[in-house]
Amino acid sequence: MDAQGRGRADDIDPADQWVLNPNTGEYELRLGPSAPQSGVPAPRKPRPSEAAPPARGRTAAPGRPRPETPGRAVPPPRRRRGAPEEPLPGRRGRRPARKASKGRKVLLWTGGAMAFVLVAGAGAAYFYIEHLNGNIASVSDDGASTGGFEKDKAINILLIGTDKRTGKGNEDYGDAGSVGHADTTILLHVSKDRSNATALSIPRDLIVDVPDCPTTQEDGTQKIIPGTQQVRFNTSLGQDGRTPSCTMRTVTELTGVKPDNFMVADFNAVKTLTSAVGGVEVCVGKDLDDPDSHLKLSKGTHTIEGEQALAFVRTRHAVGFGGDLSRIGLQQQFLSALMRKLKSNDTLTSPSKMLDLAEAGTKALTVDSQLDSIGKLKDLGLELGKLNTENLTFTTIPVIDNPTEKVKATVVLNESTAPQVFDMIKNDVSFTAVKERKKKEAAAVAARLKGTKAPASEVRVRILNGGAVAGSAQETLSWLQNEEGVTKSENAGNAPASLAKTTLEYAPDQADQARRLADLMGLSGSAMKPGESVTNDQGLPAMTLTLGKDFEGAGVSLTAPTKAPEGVQKSTADKVECAK
Numbered sequence: 001m002d003a004q005g006r007g008r009a010d011d012i013d014p015a016d017q018w019v020l021n022p023n024t025g026e027y028e029l030r031l032g033p034s035a036p037q038s039g040v041p042a043p044r045k046p047r048p049s050e051a052a053p054p055a056r057g058r059t060a061a062p063g064r065p066r067p068e069t070p071g072r073a074v075p076p077p078r079r080r081r082g083a084p085e086e087p088l089p090g091r092r093g094r095r096p097a098r099k100a101s102k103g104r105k106v107l108l109w110t111g112g113a114m115a116f117v118l119v120a121g122a123g124a125a126y127f128y129i130e131h132l133n134g135n136i137a138s139v140s141d142d143g144a145s146t147g148g149f150e151k152d153k154a155i156n157i158l159l160i161g162t163d164k165r166t167g168k169g170n171e172d173y174g175d176a177g178s179v180g181h182a183d184t185t186i187l188l189h190v191s192k193d194r195s196n197a198t199a200l201s202i203p204r205d206l207i208v209d210v211p212d213c214p215t216t217q218e219d220g221t222q223k224i225i226p227g228t229q230q231v232r233f234n235t236s237l238g239q240d241g242r243t244p245s246c247t248m249r250t251v252t253e254l255t256g257v258k259p260d261n262f263m264v265a266d267f268n269a270v271k272t273l274t275s276a277v278g279g280v281e282v283c284v285g286k287d288l289d290d291p292d293s294h295l296k297l298s299k300g301t302h303t304i305e306g307e308q309a310l311a312f313v314r315t316r317h318a319v320g321f322g323g324d325l326s327r328i329g330l331q332q333q334f335l336s337a338l339m340r341k342l343k344s345n346d347t348l349t350s351p352s353k354m355l356d357l358a359e360a361g362t363k364a365l366t367v368d369s370q371l372d373s374i375g376k377l378k379d380l381g382l383e384l385g386k387l388n389t390e391n392l393t394f395t396t397i398p399v400i401d402n403p404t405e406k407v408k409a410t411v412v413l414n415e416s417t418a419p420q421v422f423d424m425i426k427n428d429v430s431f432t433a434v435k436e437r438k439k440k441e442a443a444a445v446a447a448r449l450k451g452t453k454a455p456a457s458e459v460r461v462r463i464l465n466g467g468a469v470a471g472s473a474q475e476t477l478s479w480l481q482n483e484e485g486v487t488k489s490e491n492a493g494n495a496p497a498s499l500a501k502t503t504l505e506y507a508p509d510q511a512d513q514a515r516r517l518a519d520l521m522g523l524s525g526s527a528m529k530p531g532e533s534v535t536n537d538q539g540l541p542a543m544t545l546t547l548g549k550d551f552e553g554a555g556v557s558l559t560a561p562t563k564a565p566e567g568v569q570k571s572t573a574d575k576v577e578c579a580k
Contacts, residue, residue, distance in 0.1 A: 135362035138372035140216040141262070142245035144252070148370035149260040149380060154428045155190040157380075158248055158262040160237065161269075180266070182237040182247050184313075184331060187257065189425045190384060196391035196430040197384075199335070200421070201328045202251065203399055204234035205410045211253055213246035232410060244368065255397075255422045261380070262368045269364035270310045273338070276356040279305035280337040282312060283578035290318035309334070325396070325411075332394035339389050393431035397421065427550075448525040453516040456485040460542040461517060462534060466495035466502075468551035476547065479554035484520050490537055492544075499548035501526075502558050506543040507533040514543060521545075522557025 149155045161184035185202040212227040225240050236242060236250040244262045252258045274280055281303050288297045295311035295318065297304075304312055313331050320326025342357075362374070371377055398414035398421060424431065461480075465473040473491045480486035504523055506514040507530075514528055533541035550558060 132358060132362045132374045135359070136372060136374070136377075137366045138369050139243055139366060140245065141248065141368040141370060142214050142216055142243065144213075144245040144248040144259075145262070145368060145370065146258050146260045148376075149383070151379070151383060152192070154192040155188075155380075155383060156257055156259045156425075157188045157190075158244075158251055158259040159186040159188055160244060160247055160262060160264045161185070162237065162264060162266050163234075180238040181234040183234060184328075185233070185247065185251075186335075187251060187255065187259065187425070189257070189428075190387060191428050191430060194383065194386035195388075196432050197387050197393070198425060198431050199332070199392065199394045200255075200425065201332065201394070201396040202233055202254075203324055203328065203397065203411055204232065205324050206233040206397065206399060207231065207402060207410050207412050208233045208236070208250055208254055210236045210242075210246065210250050213242055213249055215241065215243050215245065244366075255425065257422065257425050261371050263371070264366040265364055267310055269360075270313055271306045272360035272364050273357065274305040274309040276360040277305075277338070277341050277353055279303040280309065280334065280341045282334060282337050285578035288315065288318040290315040292317055325399075328396055332396075336389075336394065339392065343389060391430065391432045395421070395431060448511075448528040448530075449515060449518060451515055452512050453519060454512040456516060456520070457487060459486045459513045459516050460488040460536060460540060461486065461504075461513075461545050462490055462492040462536055462542050464492050464495040464544065464546045466546040467498035467500070467549040468502075468547040472547050472551055472553075476545075476554045480520070483555075486517070486520070488536075488540075488542075490542075495546050499546055500550065502548040502551050503527055503529050503546050504543060505529045505531040505546075507531070507541065510541070510543055517543070517545065524558070527558065 146156075149157070160182050162180040163183035181204070183204055185204070187200045187202065188197065189200065190197040207230055209229045210227050210231060213225045215223050215225050217223050223241075225242055225246065228235070233250065233254075236247040237244060244264050248259050248262055281301060283301045284297050284299055287299050288295055290296075290311075293311045293315040295308070295315040297312075313334050314327070315330065316323060316327035319330055367377070371380065398417040399411035400414050401408045402410045402412050423429075463473045463476055463480075473493070477489055477491045480489050502521075502523065504514055504517060504527060506528070510533055511530075517523070518528055534544055536542040552558075
């Protein structure tokens with residue numbers, strides 16, 4: 001099958017569209033006759049002295065000399081009847097490709113899409129990579145990030161959509177003079193094992209404290225922009241010259257999660273990206289007519305792109321309660337639709353769409369200084385590409401109306417549920433029911449926590465500080481002895497090594513003591529480590545409790561939440577939902 005045929009078959013890797021030309025030793029992008037030509041220049045034509053090889057699968061006519069093949073001056077050995085023909089040098093035989101799940105090919109947002117393009121054409125696209133590198137705009141993270149994502153850790157990316165009106169056709173939208181506030185903000189958390197992800201929307205009208213922000217100026221000097229208290233979240237960007245690093249610091253202070261990287265998109269990003277993939281399909285449950293956003297859609301399913309897509313993500317008066325929270329739901333629906341379109345065979349098998357997407361993505365995004373090259377974006381995209389969209393959950397920080405306002409215009413944290421949401425992200429807990437992980441955790445809990453519990457007075461334990469705040473071991477000792485009746489406990493000082501998580505090691509015959517202490521301290525089954533006992537100061541066998549960096553104080557439960565709190569709205573990217 002030729003390159004054009006491969007490009008139109010089902011379940012075909014788009015990388016097959018790049019074909020090595022044996023005459024030139026260079027790769028060519030073979031598109032179908034009806035497909036638009038890519039911006040990649042064609043390889044050089046062979047010199048007149050170089051004859052083209054015969055078409056694959058055809059032999060020279062009897063009596064007619066076979067053209068000499070470049071690189072094959074000596075005739076090949078004869079082959080047995082029925083044996084496959086040896087491939088030409090430089091064109092290895094194709095091994096049957098292991099068929100991958102379409103869902104696992106999804107490449108999140110634009111970083112992943114660019115990664116797919118680059119992987120598909122890496123051997124021949126150096127000049128094109130340099131071109132894309134030139135498209136990328138980056139600004140300093142000013143030390144507000146972790147220093148960049150790592151492949152063997154959970155990933156936290158801050159996605160920021162600004163309301164800056166620069167660009168053709170955008171001056172008619174709302175405040176034409178906007179400095180570019182954080183109009184739409186999503187903290188994207190991808191689990192360490194890449195099995196699931198959470199996209200946490202942060203309302204722009206949420207009242208927060210914006211901290212002081214050390215900011216790199218255009219001339220390279222540093223300026224500290226003073227923080228402000230009890231202001232809208234969207235002022236963390238643009239206001240008083242604040243850069244995305246200020247938004248990053250605000251998110252860290254708000255959630256306790258320190259982002260690895262950030263990506264900033266303006267109005268043009270929505271228009272160009274949706275056009276690059278040929279539009280995305282959305283559903284509305286009623287007729288929508290919003291003169292402010294210029295959106296007019298009839299009830300039903302529509303494919304939108306360009307200006308209409310921008311109007312869709314900006315509308316709020318025509319959906320829900322007409323506020324920012326209603327618009328967030330609409331934006332989450334739109335991003336889910338974009339995810340489905342990015343992973344669809346229609347996009348993945350179209351080199352022209354993938355190249356358009358790379359071009360649009362690199363022009364539309366501003367990234368932090370840790371993501372300032374195609375190579376870095378490619379690495380991030382490949383990590384995000386391991387995710388299945390059915391395990392990508394969209395949710396919003398739980399909020400309530402600001403009780404200090406008579407006319408409700410802003411919101412504040414819902415203190416009964418928001419901390420649990422933040423803890424789930426910090427502890428890498430999925431908002432979706434990832435079956436394998438749930439089974440493993442359930443088995444660990446059942447095996448270690450269920451059973452008889454010894455009286456507190458019979459629990460013997462040595463307490464070590466393995467990364468908690470100084471004084472935590474003594475604080476825990478006092479609490480256990482004076483409030484919980486664990487009198488056979490002692491402070492053993494500092495642990496030989498620092499631990500991220502608190503652990504309790506015990507011998508098999510101490511399991512009932514371990515269950516009692518786990519119950520008192522709120523330890524999970526995974527924190528309990530069957531092992532060996534140690535000898536305490538009285539010469540008796542004792543368990544070892546090592547307080548890790550997750551320890552927050554005596555009496556504070558160490559069990560991370562295992563599911564989202566009741567009432568927290570969430571949706572997954574693989575399901576179609578209609579705006580109402």
